[in-house]
Amino acid sequence: MKKTTAPLKKSWVPTIFIGITLLYLSLIVYIPAFNVFAQAFRKGAGPFFENMTHPVFLDAVRLTVLLALIAVPINIVFGLCAAWAIARHKFPGRAFLLSVLDLPFSISPVVAGLMLVLLYGRNGWFGSALEAVNIKVIFAFPGMLLASMFVSMPFVAREVIPILEETGADQEEAAKTLGASEWQTFWHITLPNIRFGLLYGVILTNARVMGEFGAVSVVSGNITRRTQTLSLYVEDTYREYLTEAAYSAAVLLACLAVVTLVVKEIVERRTHQDG
Amino acid sequence: MAPSTHPPTPERLPFLKVWQFLSASSWPWRVTIGYLFMMLVLPVTAMFLKASQLPLNDFWKIATSPIALSTYDVTFTTALISALFNGLFGTLIAWTLVRYDFPLKRIIEASVDLPFALPTSVAGLTLATVYSDNGWVGSFVAPFGIKIAFTRLGVAIAMLFISLPFVVRTVQPVLQEMESDIEEAAWCLGASPWQTFWHVVLPPLFPAISTGVALGFSRAVGEYGSTVIVASNTPFKDLIAPVLIFQRLEQYDYVGATVIGVVLLMISLVILLTINVLQAWGRRYS
Numbered sequence: 001m002k003k004t005t006a007p008l009k010k011s012w013v014p015t016i017f018i019g020i021t022l023l024y025l026s027l028i029v030y031i032p033a034f035n036v037f038a039q040a041f042r043k044g045a046g047p048f049f050e051n052m053t054h055p056v057f058l059d060a061v062r063l064t065v066l067l068a069l070i071a072v073p074i075n076i077v078f079g080l081c082a083a084w085a086i087a088r089h090k091f092p093g094r095a096f097l098l099s100v101l102d103l104p105f106s107i108s109p110v111v112a113g114l115m116l117v118l119l120y121g122r123n124g125w126f127g128s129a130l131e132a133v134n135i136k137v138i139f140a141f142p143g144m145l146l147a148s149m150f151v152s153m154p155f156v157a158r159e160v161i162p163i164l165e166e167t168g169a170d171q172e173e174a175a176k177t178l179g180a181s182e183w184q185t186f187w188h189i190t191l192p193n194i195r196f197g198l199l200y201g202v203i204l205t206n207a208r209v210m211g212e213f214g215a216v217s218v219v220s221g222n223i224t225r226r227t228q229t230l231s232l233y234v235e236d237t238y239r240e241y242l243t244e245a246a247y248s249a250a251v252l253l254a255c256l257a258v259v260t261l262v263v264k265e266i267v268e269r270r271t272h273q274d275g
Numbered sequence: 276m277a278p279s280t281h282p283p284t285p286e287r288l289p290f291l292k293v294w295q296f297l298s299a300s301s302w303p304w305r306v307t308i309g310y311l312f313m314m315l316v317l318p319v320t321a322m323f324l325k326a327s328q329l330p331l332n333d334f335w336k337i338a339t340s341p342i343a344l345s346t347y348d349v350t351f352t353t354a355l356i357s358a359l360f361n362g363l364f365g366t367l368i369a370w371t372l373v374r375y376d377f378p379l380k381r382i383i384e385a386s387v388d389l390p391f392a393l394p395t396s397v398a399g400l401t402l403a404t405v406y407s408d409n410g411w412v413g414s415f416v417a418p419f420g421i422k423i424a425f426t427r428l429g430v431a432i433a434m435l436f437i438s439l440p441f442v443v444r445t446v447q448p449v450l451q452e453m454e455s456d457i458e459e460a461a462w463c464l465g466a467s468p469w470q471t472f473w474h475v476v477l478p479p480l481f482p483a484i485s486t487g488v489a490l491g492f493s494r495a496v497g498e499y500g501s502t503v504i505v506a507s508n509t510p511f512k513d514l515i516a517p518v519l520i521f522q523r524l525e526q527y528d529y530v531g532a533t534v535i536g537v538v539l540l541m542i543s544l545v546i547l548l549t550i551n552v553l554q555a556w557g558r559r560y561s
Contacts, residue, residue: 014375017367017371017374017375018371018375018377020364020367020371021367021368021371021372021383022383024364024367024368025368025383025386025387027412028390028432028435028439029386029387029389029390029436029439031405032401032402032405032436033389035404035411036400036401039401039404077306078306078310080303081303081304081306081307081310082303082306082307082310084303085303085304085307086307095551099547100315101311102547103315103547104315105493106493106544106546106547107497107540107543108496108497108498108499108516108517108520108539108540108543109497109499109500110497110517110518110521110536111322111497111517111520111536111539111540111543114520114524114532115319115321115322116318117524117529118321118322118529118533119317119318119321121529123529125321146314149314150315150318153310153315207392207394210394211393211394211396211397212394213395213499214395214498214499214500214517217499217500217521218521218524230394231394231396231500234394234396234397234400235399235400235503235504238400238504243404246400247400250396250397250400253393253394253396253397254393254397256392256394257389257392257393257394258392260392261385261388261389261392264385265381265385
């Protein structure tokens with residue numbers, strides 16, 4: 001392939017374009033990203049690790065991991081079911097269902113949290129029923145779980161649907177004709193086909209659950225050591241001028257983002273090799 | 276239930292159909308519909324019902340109160356400007372990534388998704404530091420009397436950050452599929468670079484750029500985490516609508532929060548509809 005684009009002579013145009021790209025990305029992405037690490041290690045690694053062992057910080061880590069451990073598997077099951085239902089069937093309102101599935105991305109996280117408060121809060125629809133059985137949802141773990149599940153709901157289905165559509169149902173039908181059960185078909189035929197898309201979907205779900213701020217913030221009440229996730233800890237410590245503590249947690253979350261991007265790269269390369 | 280002697284009324288028919296469908300369908304369908312019902316339909320209905328308990332007059336009064344109007348202005352105007360700005364620079368970045376080769380290209384290409392993967396509170400934290408008066412970037416513009424962090428400009432920077440990947444990732448695949456043959460043909464036929472760009476390159480790209488801008492706008496409008504940290508959240512200055520909802524909730528003003536929430540949700544739905552129309556438009560080109 002020729003590298004030059006014909007109308008734009010091999011001249012200063014590429015240089016200017018690359019220059020603007022790098023400048024813009026630096027201002028918006030690279031400098032802020034680099035700043036996270038620079039601030040966290042400003043006074044060396046010692047204070048950084050000291051912050052990392054602070055009990056409040058450790059509680060936030062524990063809660064964040066616990067949220068992901070529950071919310072991610074639930075959304076995997078839902079995502080696979082929804083992907084199979086949408087990709088393997090033609091029915092009226094299919095496009096509509098796809099749009100509905102995308103709703104959590106369009107709805108502001110704060111509105112998502114507000115809706116949960118209106119449902120499960122003290123004056124909400126289920127408020128009195130929940131109070132009667134002594135279950136606290138809002139300002140407690142279940143509410144945060146629901147909020148995390150809400151905001152990360154579409155990822156798995158969205159990554160898996162295109163792959164299912166591309167591979168078609170032929171192999172699955174062949175397996176069924178040969179006497180495989182539905183479960184066997186899924187395990188031996190469908191799952192290997194969608195594995196990379198599924199992996200990326202899971203990684204995205206996990207990143208969103210662990211990093212979610214708005215929706216969780218509304219329903220958590222941000223009670224230190226009890227309903228504080230890492231993301232909430234970042235904001236809380238920043239507001240209390242504990243900038244170093246905030247940046248220590250930020251580094252951890254930034255590493256999570258980097259891991260997410262690395263997995264994405266790997267998945268993309270593997271799918272190109274397969275295809 | 277006793278079998279009804281009346282034929283089902285038209286408005287009951289869909290529910291009946293859904294019920295018949297669910298009882299006849301396999302369990303993945305039931306999981307999908309059940310989960311969507313519990314997680315989406317129920318909460319959205321709860322919010323709309325809560326809002327509908329309010330007389331229309333009162334709803335309108337709260338929805339158009341001066342503070343609400345000012346948050347719409349800050350939210351939507353800033354989000355629109357940021358999204359359009361990214362429409363320009365995002366397209367330029369996509370072009371550079373598709374057409375030119377340069378060192379570290381793979382890493383730079385992957386890094387475009389960082390705003391998508393970075394938790395929003397981290398983004399807000401670091402943007403507030405970098406763009407404050409004594410931050411790495413903020414200190415450059417501070418001598419000219421320009422304050423970025425804790426003003427509306429800060430909100431704009433946060434919105435630029437989070438909406439950037441949407442434009443690049445929508446435009447890039449379309450550019451990749453576009454053959455440079457057509458441009459060469461246009462050039463051979465005597466078109467100037469500007470004419471080639473305007474009449475040959477831009478038209479097929481335009482639906483993708485619009486979709487990207489709409490996606491970015493949608494994301495910027497709903498954004499909370501990064502904007503709440505980078506702004507001072509002063510009413511009539513840089514207070515955005517999601518933060519106003521949050522403040523109303525903190526004051527236990529559920530009605531006020533619900534009204535603004537309904538307004539935001541309706542606008543999100545309109546944007547979602549627009550994006551679907553734009554995507555259908557884009558498919559006509561491929």
